Amino acid sequence: MSTPASTQTFEQLARKEYEAGFVTDVESEQIPRGLNEDVIRLISRKKDEPEFMLEWRLRAFRHWLTMKEPTWAFVKYPPIDYQDIIYYSAPKKRQALNSLDEVDPEILRTYEKLGIPLEEQKRLANVAVDAVFDSVSVATTFKDKLAAMGVIFCSFSEAVKNHPDIVKQYLGSVVPYTDNYFAALNAAVFSDGSFCFVPKGVRCPMELSTYFRINAAETGQFERTLIVAEDDSYVSYLEGCTAPMRDKNQLHAAVVELVALDRAQIKYSTVQNWYPGDKEGRGGIFNFVTKRGMCAGHRSKISWTQVETGSAITWKYPSCILKGDESVGEFYSVAVTNNRQQADTGTKMVHLGKNTRSTIISKGISCGRGQNTYRGLVRVNKTAQNARNYTQCDSLLIGNQCGAHTVPYIEVKNHTARVEHEASTSKISEDQLFYAKSRGIPEEDAVSMIVNGFCRKVFKELPMEFAVEAQKLLTVSLEGSVG
Amino acid sequence: MLEIRGLHARVGDKEILKGIDLLVRPGEVHAIMGPNGSGKSTLSQVLAGRDTFEVTKGQVLYEGKDLLALSPEDRATRGIFLAFQYPVEIPGVGNMHFLRTALNAVRRKHEQEELDAMDFLALIKEKMRLVEMDQSFMNRSVNEGFSGGEKKRNEILQMAVLDPKLAILDETDSGLDIDALRIVASGVNALRHSDRAMLVITHYQRLLEYIVPDFVHVIAGGKIVKSGDRALAKELEKTGYAWVERPRA
Numbered sequence: 103m104s105t106p107a108s109t110q111t112f113e114q115l116a117r118k119e120y121e122a123g124f125v126t127d128v129e130s131e132q133i134p135r136g137l138n139e140d141v142i143r144l145i146s147r148k149k150d151e152p153e154f155m156l157e158w159r160l161r162a163f164r165h166w167l168t169m170k171e172p173t174w175a176f177v178k179y180p181p182i183d184y185q186d187i188i189y190y191s192a193p194k195k196r197q198a199l200n201s202l203d204e205v206d207p208e209i210l211r212t213y214e215k216l217g218i219p220l221e222e223q224k225r226l227a228n229v230a231v232d233a234v235f236d237s238v239s240v241a242t243t244f245k246d247k248l249a250a251m252g253v254i255f256c257s258f259s260e261a262v263k264n265h266p267d268i269v270k271q272y273l274g275s276v277v278p279y280t281d282n283y284f285a286a287l288n289a290a291v292f293s294d295g296s297f298c299f300v301p302k303g304v305r306c307p308m309e310l311s312t313y314f315r316i317n318a319a320e321t322g323q324f325e326r327t328l329i330v331a332e333d334d335s336y337v338s339y340l341e342g343c344t345a346p347m348r349d350k351n352q353l354h355a356a357v358v359e360l361v362a363l364d365r366a367q368i369k370y371s372t373v374q375n376w377y378p379g380d381k382e383g384r385g386g387i388f389n390f391v392t393k394r395g396m397c398a399g400h401r402s403k404i405s406w407t408q409v410e411t412g413s414a415i416t417w418k419y420p421s422c423i424l425k426g427d428e429s430v431g432e433f434y435s436v437a438v439t440n441n442r443q444q445a446d447t448g449t450k451m452v453h454l455g456k457n458t459r460s461t462i463i464s465k466g467i468s469c470g471r472g473q474n475t476y477r478g479l480v481r482v483n484k485t486a487q488n489a490r491n492y493t494q495c496d497s498l499l500i501g502n503q504c505g506a507h508t509v510p511y512i513e514v515k516n517h518t519a520r521v522e523h524e525a526s527t528s529k530i531s532e533d534q535l536f537y538a539k540s541r542g543i544p545e546e547d548a549v550s551m552i553v554n555g556f557c558r559k560v561f562k563e564l565p566m567e568f569a570v571e572a573q574k575l576l577t578v579s580l581e582g583s584v585g
Numbered sequence: 586m587l588e589i590r591g592l593h594a595r596v597g598d599k600e601i602l603k604g605i606d607l608l609v610r611p612g613e614v615h616a617i618m619g620p621n622g623s624g625k626s627t628l629s630q631v632l633a634g635r636d637t638f639e640v641t642k643g644q645v646l647y648e649g650k651d652l653l654a655l656s657p658e659d660r661a662t663r664g665i666f667l668a669f670q671y672p673v674e675i676p677g678v679g680n681m682h683f684l685r686t687a688l689n690a691v692r693r694k695h696e697q698e699e700l701d702a703m704d705f706l707a708l709i710k711e712k713m714r715l716v717e718m719d720q721s722f723m724n725r726s727v728n729e730g731f732s733g734g735e736k737k738r739n740e741i742l743q744m745a746v747l748d749p750k751l752a753i754l755d756e757t758d759s760g761l762d763i764d765a766l767r768i769v770a771s772g773v774n775a776l777r778h779s780d781r782a783m784l785v786i787t788h789y790q791r792l793l794e795y796i797v798p799d800f801v802h803v804i805a806g807g808k809i810v811k812s813g814d815r816a817l818a819k820e821l822e823k824t825g826y827a828w829v830e831r832p833r834a
Contacts, residue, residue, distance in 0.1 A: 531673075532637075533673045534673050534674075534675050536635055536657060536673075537669065537672070537673035537675070538675070538683070538687075539634075539656070539657040539658045539661070540633050540634070540657050540658075540660075540661055540666075540667050540669075541661055541666075541683075541684075541687035541690075541743065541747065542658050542661035542662040542687050542690040542691045542694070542747070543658060543686055543687055543690050544658050544690065545656075545658065547686065547690075551675075551678055551682075551683070551686065552675060552678065554677070554678070555675055555676055555677030555678035555726065556676070556677055557677070558676075558677035558678075559677070
């Protein structure tokens with residue numbers, strides 16, 4: 103740390119660029135910037151939506167107009183001009199795509215560069231992928247194989263057209279458009295996203311995955327994901343996100359709704375690597391996301407695992423409503439903030455049913471001038487007899503210009519509840535670092551090894567391939583953080 | 586192999602080493618003894634490159650090169666190994682992963698091919714026998730929840746795997762019961778080699794019953810006050826350290 107040689111390495115590493123930061127040159131179709139009812143009608147018309155969707159969007163928009171942007175999160179950012187955003191951008195030449203051959207090769211190359219297997223020949227990877235490029239879904243793989251089992255995995259737009267009844271039944275049932283400012287905005291203007299339906303008794307044989315990519319400049323991305331798992335079904339779903347490097351901030355306001363019925367299990371994993379902005383905090387994605395799962399039935403289980411390394415601002419609280427008796431909610435999170443990144447993230451566990459259980463493991467890592475806040479709510483309602491929660495929040499600080507904050511809210515209205523909360527904040531230890539270095543391990547590898555160890559409890563919840571990716575990403579995010 | 590000349594080091598304003606001179610040749614085992622606070626451990630940490638200590642004067646040559654100019658990781662890959670008095674716990678990092686990463690860092694330095702998990706497993710199995718460790722240690726986090734004896738055995742295992750040219754054992758005997766001491770010492774003895782030098786730092790003569798040194802040095806007040814052979818250690822056992830401390834009191 104004090105030798106000139108290592109300082110130099112760190113400076114070099116710090117200059118290392120965000121690897122997903124390239125721009126793809128495709129012609130895109132955009133609508134004029136700004137937001138009003140006409141824009142919403144235009145989006146709905148472009149998507150050829152049924153009347154009920156348009157009405158829902160308009161109701162959401164009218165409600166949004168009455169709302170104020172929330173300010174309670176521990177993040178600072180310049181005011182967002184919602185009239186200066188382009189709300190719809192799609193790569194041109196898009197008709198209903200039947201096979202990947204019809205996808206613009208430039209877009210396929212983009213996903214290739216990102217290491218995401220879209221080509222059918224890569225089916226050995228055994229991951230079904232839906233790729234969302236700017237506002238629309240460009241490709242979904244393995245559709246046929248999944249359909250044979252009754253699993254519907256497609257873009258949200260297709261679901262609206264082909265499965266309107268399911269969409270109608272569940273859309274907004276977990277996150278109503280009245281929920282919060284960004285959820286209302288999303289409901290009004292969302293352009294695509296992923297949809298997944300797993301019928302009774304089916305164990306989805308492969309990981310389902312969506313990769314979100316923002317490409318166009320000055321557009322917002324508003325996608326919406328809905329996953330419904332019927333009785334006794336199981337699905338594991340992965341979500342990844344990247345964006346090019348741009349000097350201006352871009353808004354991303356997504357909504358994810360999960361519904362698990364009796365004994366159904368949904369495992370939802372995210373590796374979020376939106377462009378975080380540069381060292382001085384120029385550019386980067388503003389990520390305002392509402393994710394919530396409803397454990398609707400007896401013994402339903404929903405598990406959120408997230409690795410958050412990107413975005414300039416992260417505002418995100420994947421939550422579980424434990425309505426069914428004996429249902430289980432889990433939240434495993436690693437959030438890294440480096441340079442000028444700010445993250446305010448955590449979860450809400452709302453216990454309604456009897457014998458419901460929830461587990462929260464949160465690992466926050468702050469370096470550079472990053473600010474990292476864990477904000478979590480555990481609420482046990484009167485009806486929730488014998489509810490249990492275990493929360494563990496650990497923060498790791500690297501350097502002395504960053505910050506870590508823990509804001510737990512605990513509301514218990516039933517005396518049989520058992521709620522445990524453990525929290526710790528530590529600095530990366532000089533002893534550990536020296537120990538590793540004295541064994542020949544270079545400093546940056548030592549830091550990454552120690553931090554990975556700190557996150558292990560969360561990483562082991564990720565599907566294998568994703569865990570490897572998450573570890574690599576963590577290493578890249580930490581580069582230049584010590585020195 | 587190692588030549589220390591007039592080495593002075595301090596932590597903050599406090600001078601701890603006040604002119605150490607020492608010459609170590611390949612194959613030699615040197616014991617460094619001394620009372621608490623005499624600077625024994627500081628010497629070992631300075632040699633390994635801990636930056637808590639500032640070297641204010643003097644020189645250390647290792648294989649003819651200026652050792653003090655090298656980073657701790659450079660020193661390690663060039664063959665210096667410090668067995669810690671208090672081995673550090675690293676939660677969540679597997680012992681096996683840690684050791685393989687270290688070995689591969691050393692191998693890279695010597696332009697040898699890195700070992701994959703399978704090759705490494707074969708190597709480690711053999712080395713673990715030296716310190717009577719079973720494989721369950723490999724799946725645990727580095728030193729986490731290890732007993733005192735297990736930690737020290739783990740240090741010797743690391744030494745066996747990394748195969749250093751100069752091994753510094755910092756109070757490896759502290760906190761060990763007699764059985765653990767025997768295991769650790771026999772592990773160390775198995776690693777004695779005509780190409781490898783050892784600096785064995787200890788407060789007690791006891792360890793030297795098992796690891797027999799070629800030379801014994803007594804350090805007090807930051808200086809080597811007496812050097813001799815094994816007989817010196819025996820003498821110390823009888824007389825204690827009072828005689829070395831008194832003139833300075």
